[in-house]
Amino acid sequence: MKNLKLIFLFIASMVLFGFQDPGIDEAAPKPEEIRELLNKAEHSIDIMEFDKAREDLNKSLEYAKRIDNKRYIALASSILSRLHHVRHEYDKAITQLDRAMSIQRDIKDDLGLNYSYILYSKILTSKREYDRALKYLDLADKFYQKQENSEQLGVIALNRAVIYFGKVENHDRVLSELHNAEVYLDRSKNKYELARLNYFYARAYALEGDYQKAEKAAQDALRISQEGGYTGMTMYTYGLLSQISESRNNLPNALEYLKKMNEIRETVFDMNKEALATEANAKLGMNALKTTVDELTLQAEENEKTLKVNKLTTILSVALITILSLLTLSLYKNNNLRARANELLQKKNSELILAKENAEKASLAKAQFLTTITHELRTPLYAVTGLTHLLLEESPTESQKEHLNSLKFSGEYLLSLINNILDLNKLEANKVEIVKSKFDLEKRISDVLIALKNSADERNTKLHFNYDKKIPEKLVGDPLKVSQILINLIGNSIKFTENGDIWINVKQSKIEGEKVFLQFEIKDNGEGIGKEKQKAIFENFTQGSTQINRKFGGTGLGLSIVKNLLGLLGSEIILESELGEGSSFAFELEFEAPEAELKKAATASPQTKEIELTNDIMKDKHILVVEDNKINQMITRKILEKNKVVCDVADNGTIAIEKVKNNDFDLILMDIHMPGISGIEATIEIRKFDFDIPIIALTAVTLDDNLDEFYLNGFNDIIPKPYKTEEFFHKINKYLAAREAAV
Template structure:
């Protein structure tokens, strides 16, 4: 460029001289910045590809150029990469020195996010240097910032650091909790190296943990190691692969396989020594590259001298001419920009129209999906209710046979669980109805403490399986007799307590119920469920109560579940005039709570369920002849035994055709008709019977979900509908009332 200035000094027009000189002024800093970024990017790429000697040389070049050009921002970024590289190369003292230098500079500049990242790195370095108090303090500084800014991705690195620190301090159970909290975040964000490192560390912690704290620690350790190896082999993480041989050796020792343990340890030591030599070579090359500083300084000084000379040689007139030309260029560019902007606007309008079309298609697809869902739920209803009828029916029969006191307790728990399962199935299958607030809240008298004990008994096995302790803190000043919907309250508590048990291992779950106030026969109660499990991230706390939602896909794979429990809790509480609250922290546990109003009941009515049955004359049903139309053999047996226990005479038909034949040949007082059967359905069979016998009472005894289509059943010829599973008292009540009223079906 200087050669061109000398050659054309006498003949070049003023504007050409200005543009040439301006380009010299502007180009140099841009070229230097581009060169810094180029070397920096090359260094990071070499690290990723594990070419460490080239990585340290490229990063050193970038650092020297950034220092010489006084570009502090770029220099800090490069120096941070250098500190990370030295940490990776196990050159921990050098890494610590670089990290501390960066932290001092970032504090001056008040770069809080970058400072938190530097503290994370310093914490990890101090762990390897066995400076545990310094490591904990650095990680705490980082944790405070990432928690305050809700930066889960970076906070996962802090959780990893805490996990490794506790592992080094031999606090294995605490280490596992921190690592379990970090792993799903790494997995979601495709941070494969971090995830593999965390799983390796977890494998080591599980292997060394006390069997009382972590059952099946050896098996869990092997599973964690296998998941880590899958990631390591897929991404060729050499350092982690070498570390895995050491853990495999320890596992083999635990299994008393000394030959395999010795082989793996030999591989580890050999490969670790080779890797250490590679690290030493890279560090050595990095030291050699520092000798190039004089060369770069000379170049920069020479460029600066040339620029100074050129600046003095350009006069004010040339600059004025150049500025005029620049103004013309700017106006031209502005005109071009406006033209392009109009084109972009037109394209944006076209794109918007396309998006609207796509949204319309998406809406149609969503409507089809909703219809398919409704059809699926209708089908699955029958498949779920049919076996559940067998469970509840057999439980009733066993309770009627004078069981022993301890057996009766188990059967009552089974009955309670069956009722809860039926309620849960109803809520799952009618989820849209629940979210639309179409579910009705019942009001019956109940004993809250008894309900809580039933819930805890039902969940005891789950707690035992996870080595958890259940603690009930119950306010004895709460009235014994409350009025409300006990089944839905039980469902809420089972979902919340079950959720805490699912995400807690070898821990504690506290259930606290306290009376807040009692005024005018109404009492406000505070319910609280707290655990010390893995916790829920800030980000996921906003969506955890949505239908089919869990903290992540990984959580679903690890802990199971449909993701419906908390959504059901939220909707039920809203129907009951309350609201669910949540407080949680990753690695430390969760607390759910809600407040709810109940009326104080004048009379406790656990016997309310049987009141209707007591009001009817069951002896009037004796010797009544009943035809049970049912294709399921187990259900046939259950229904027949329930009827015969009440001294009713019972015939059974396996399908609709046999039922029609039996009705033509025999006299029956009533028919109990299933809906879904092979051959002709219960509806078709009923319609055929009505052609020759309009007065015979027919009750639909079915597992089909009944929504708002009762009139359709009556038009088909039914007098009454009893959904399966049923309460026995309601079953006989409907039979009695149907026989008494001889209600005729609606003519279609």
């Protein structure tokens, strides 16, 4: 009973102290005192003294409310959110942080708000909401960049690295962000963030297999954590050192680090229990005090009555505990075996993930390499094809003409190879889209045959074109894809047919409403393909055999492109071939044929008939060539001047803008990549004062994703370099004719 009285006095004094009237303290708290309490709370969270942190936070919040300091009320809520985050109470953390951010926005406390953004990002990272976490870091980054706050920028870079650890596909960004954090935190006194930096460096090096660097970084993290008393970081670092030691087959060290980690884990667990108990006691009010004391008194009297019974119970309890301990030991051993098995499975899973990442990186590197190298090849190739065209027009001798034709063939072959590589790269990256338009299929195929006639004549091979007259004159489909398919298939047949024949057969198979289904067949009596090679030839860089590759050349890309394009159009290719007896490639395509609408359009607006364009329209027209490459300037200028164009040249976008302001031009040919402002930026500026002048992009860029950007920024059309002169003149003449008709 004496002990019971002491307990009662202790509880009463604690409750009275905890619930005394805040108005008793006559002196109003100062903001510096609140700031000091908040700093102490943050430090207590760092060293995982949650009960002390809670006590300081409650006091700081009480003081802030007493003097109505909303900035510190919000900051206290932010730090309380951090406490919930460390204790994995994410929903409570978000509730507190939303409350803090609402106040900070109302009072325009940018400093506090951006502190909250960083904390919000950490909570979202813990919840694996990585994309949202990055957005909050970006908001904070903009603010601290303006403030030139290196320490907070370092914290942001470090938290980005943590996010990229979670995002499996972005591990290559981890070390980059860690290096940024290291630069920003070079002179920082924030030991906690420096400990985190070294810890994540260790994890990154371990992931790459550089265990020596990983162990050094982890030891640095451990030293800083122990000096600062950062319990959590010390525990996590011991765990990481255990994993590194195990990876280096140093099992004794691994076990020792694991024991130290578990010791700290037990301490942290006990601290959490104390904090929860403190929190529960804080919620008890004066009204509960009497009930608690009565219960304790009744319990003590009951204990005295049942003391003898409890002795027997104690003996039985000891026996039961002994049995349970033995069972627990057995379960512990089984769990250890199971944990080892799980570790092995996780290790294998990590290896598989790493292999997948490496494969994806290799694929991305290949695509980037192909895009870069083909783009770089197109610029000098423009000089080769352009100069060849100019020389052929200057009445060369027969021997010179033969050499120039060989040079022209080589240039066209190289351009075809580059285009095939680009097409294949875009197809594999799913960047090719179907673009439907109205066109004349028979004329389109005739144009393809005209383009391939020289190649067929060189091999003494005849082309036979059979076109079903029942096919509607105008069809709606993707003419460019159809041309690419036919060029590759007919070109393939020409390559493997010498002194023979090639038949191009197109017939209508069926009509369903406005849909027309056409059957295409390209048949030859050339080399043929063996049965065992017929499936392989549609793969990349594959031909019938090594002997065929040596005899006929080529890359083996054409049929692969055909297969991919037909797949995009919802069709497939059928091959029939016998070695030495020729081959037949067949496929079916679907088109639309709105005949009624076409007739109505022709009747309503007969004036829309296309006017035949000639180069005569270019005579005395003023054209501005905007190009920084001197060779390209000279080639484009000479080609234009041969057609009696008055040509002016600008070396960059700035000069072009001034020339357009001070001169009257009929058309502008604009390069895109130039020193200073780009061709796109120059076009935007020109459009501010001249909406009518035609501007054509003359560029070596690939046009897979960029078409919309060109048109939206004021270009009328695009001519990719190196260009065919027919296309070059056709587009220039079209816009000159339209401008002349509008005057």
